[in-house]
Amino acid sequence: MIMKDKIERANILLEAFPYIKRFSGKTIVIKYGGSIMIDDELKVKFAQDIALLKYIGLNPVIVHGGGKEVSKWMEKLGKKATFIEGLRVTDGETLEITEMVLVGKVNSEIVSMINHQGGKAVGLSGKDGSLFTAKRIRSKKNQDLGFVGDIQNVDESLLNTVSEQGYIPVISSIGQSKERESLNMNADHVAEAIAIALKATKLIFLTDVQGLKIEKKLQSKLHLKEAKDFLNHDDVQGGMLPKLTCATKAIENGVEHVHIINGTIPHAVLLELFTDTGIGTMIEP
Numbered sequence: 001m002i003m004k005d006k007i008e009r010a011n012i013l014l015e016a017f018p019y020i021k022r023f024s025g026k027t028i029v030i031k032y033g034g035s036i037m038i039d040d041e042l043k044v045k046f047a048q049d050i051a052l053l054k055y056i057g058l059n060p061v062i063v064h065g066g067g068k069e070v071s072k073w074m075e076k077l078g079k080k081a082t083f084i085e086g087l088r089v090t091d092g093e094t095l096e097i098t099e100m101v102l103v104g105k106v107n108s109e110i111v112s113m114i115n116h117q118g119g120k121a122v123g124l125s126g127k128d129g130s131l132f133t134a135k136r137i138r139s140k141k142n143q144d145l146g147f148v149g150d151i152q153n154v155d156e157s158l159l160n161t162v163s164e165q166g167y168i169p170v171i172s173s174i175g176q177s178k179e180r181e182s183l184n185m186n187a188d189h190v191a192e193a194i195a196i197a198l199k200a201t202k203l204i205f206l207t208d209v210q211g212l213k214i215e216k217k218l219q220s221k222l223h224l225k226e227a228k229d230f231l232n233h234d235d236v237q238g239g240m241l242p243k244l245t246c247a248t249k250a251i252e253n254g255v256e257h258v259h260i261i262n263g264t265i266p267h268a269v270l271l272e273l274f275t276d277t278g279i280g281t282m283i284e285p
């Protein structure tokens with residue numbers, strides 16, 4: 001390696017230094033979108049990033065989706081997925097499929113990948129240690145969504161114990177009501193509630209688009225008020241609707257920054273956290 005390249009490498013490490021100092025000991029909640037669980041190489045890079053974050057002293061907490069995978073298995077079983085306001089309409093059978101796919105397959109795959117990269121990940125759903133309880137919700141227009149819930153209460157004690165012991169919690173969006181009914185939740189909502197409960201410094205949504213786009217233009221930095229105004233914009237549709245709603249709620253409840261970033265960029269998490277040029281959409285108070 002020639003001298004110039006060596007210096008460049010050292011500079012890259014130095015660029016990260018102030019960020020490592022700033023985020024050391026801080027909780028960063030990362031919503032790993034189902035939309036980007038497409039490519040094995042990308043999954044490995046995500047797992048490397050997370051293992052590294054923990055090793056250098058941050059507390060990453062992962063909440064994952066898995067929408068595409070759930071829809072794929074529904075199709076295999078002859079069921080068609082339908083959505084209202086970005087939320088999956090969930091009948092009894094859909095709930096069973098969702099729980100099997102998210103807890104049994106997607107969660108366990110993420111856990112094993114992070115462990116393979118040298119991290120110590122542990123898989124949890126809302127049911128484990130009663131991490132969160134949920135209650136049934138209906139759509140804004142009062143339509144029945146079936147077994148779809150929203151988080152009522154988070155008991156963060158298990159997460160704190162797990163994190164303090166050096167483990168990385170990986171959480172799926174299946175919860176349970178007080179009546180012991182299983183409920184499917186939008187993972188963005190779970191990520192937001194967990195971030196608030198843990199007083200996270202950052203909440204990062206990794207998804208399959210550059211960030212929030214309004215009139216085809218990427219919104220790179222938004223204050224809370226602007227983000228809230230966009231909630232009623234016609235361009236905010238489908239999966240972006242819960243994401244932006246949750247982003248604003250998180251900021252209103254003390255999370256310092258929320259990022260919606262393109263998780264199809266290799267090492268998106270490291271780039272976001274440790275370089276001077278952030279990527280995607282950043283929302284702040």
Ligand SMILES: Nc1ncnc2c1ncn2[C@@H]1O[C@H](COP(=O)(O)OP(=O)(O)OP(=O)(O)O)[C@@H](O)[C@H]1O
Nearest residue numbers: 033034035065066067207212213235236237239240
């Ligand atoms: N204004 C907007 N700007 C950007 N993306 C938008 C907008 N409105 C709707 N979207 C859609 O939101 C999608 C992202 O949400 P989606 O729920 O599909 O993914 P995810 O949340 O990452 O995955 P999962 O729900 O499986 O966890 C984008 O692919 C895009 O099509």
Ligand SMILES: [Mg+2]
Nearest residue numbers: 065067188239
């Ligand atoms: Mg989504």
